[in-house]
Amino acid sequence: MSMNNQIVVVTGASSGIGALAAQMLSEQGATVILAARSMDKLEAVGARMKGPHKLLALDVGNDASTEAAFRQVFAEFGRIDCLLNNAGYGKFEYCDEMPLNEFSEMMNVNYMGMVRCTKAVLPYMKKARAGRIVNVASIAGKIGTAKSTAYSATKHAVIGFSDALRQEVREYGISVSTINPGPIDTPFFAVADPDGTYVNNVKWFMMKPERVARAMVRAVEKGPVEINLPWIAGVGAKWYHMFPRLANRLSYRMLNKK
Template structure:
């Protein structure tokens, strides 16, 4: 896909991967719609864009907010060529220390947010016979670790949703991609790991956000089905799928850093 003049919507675009991917896509000539809850932060991101952009204040956890946001986008542009579902957050706590409300709220944002936004763009994409949907999941959606039961479950759901939707849209001209990164040096950990314990343990392994944002741009451009980052994490996920008990025993000490 040539990105020049394409209308690309990015959720969770106020910081981190979303903001960087937006700026990269803008440099390639795309018209980028920045969507998140904070209009002020989105405007700050927009000021660093090279090309045209539009800010939409949107809470992906709200049916009404998502519907209103996409109504505004379609009124302004008449189409969405690419949807990047990037909004999400995590909290790393043990099951017995995690309130049920945290499970509900995390699933509502990380998974149902993707469902809401995808449902808004799919009818028009089907009518046009083309489109791209890029869902930012996590390698946690393939390998679970201690103290991430809520977060891991949401990312398993995103990967499962994406796989099923990809089959559903076969032959439609619409591609569905998943980006599955390991830990990234972004503001994500301000909520997920407020005391910095996990970050300190995996600092050597953490990726620069530019690398993951670049993978998002590549998926937008190519429609690649799945990208696991870094490669060693992707290889570990494949081994885990083949030999879950053995790999789980071997890696439990290595992975349980929270």
């Protein structure tokens, strides 16, 4: 799919891989709607954009905000060709030490936020019998590790939702993709890992945000079922699910770096 004149909504576009992917899509000719809660941060990203774009105040964790934002987009552009669900955050803590409200809020943003945005575009895409939905999940949604019970659960939900939705919308010409990256060198860890323990332990394995952003753009262009990054993590996830008991025993020390 050529990006020329495509209308693409990118959530969580105020920083990190969302901002980079939005810039790359704009450079390829797409009209990009950058959506996030902070207009100040969005304006800073927008100032670097070379192509047509729009800044959109959107809190994916809120029903009214999501409905109003997408009504605004459809009123101005009449369609959305691709939705890139990237908004989300993480916090790493042991299950018994993580407050219940943190579990709820993380699920509300990471999973229900994606559901809200997807439901906002689906009626229009089904009517057009075309469209692409790209959901940014995580390798953490395939392989759980200590101190990520809340975060892994949200990303597992994203992957399960995407797999089921793909079957629902196939007959309408709509593709659904998931991006499952490992650790990325972005501001994500300022919240997820404030003391830097995890970052220091996996620094050698962390990916540059440009690499993941390019994969997100590729998913928008080509509509693959999923992209796992790095590739070795995807292989590891398959091996983990084929031999869960053995994999759990052998990978315990290697994976638990938080």
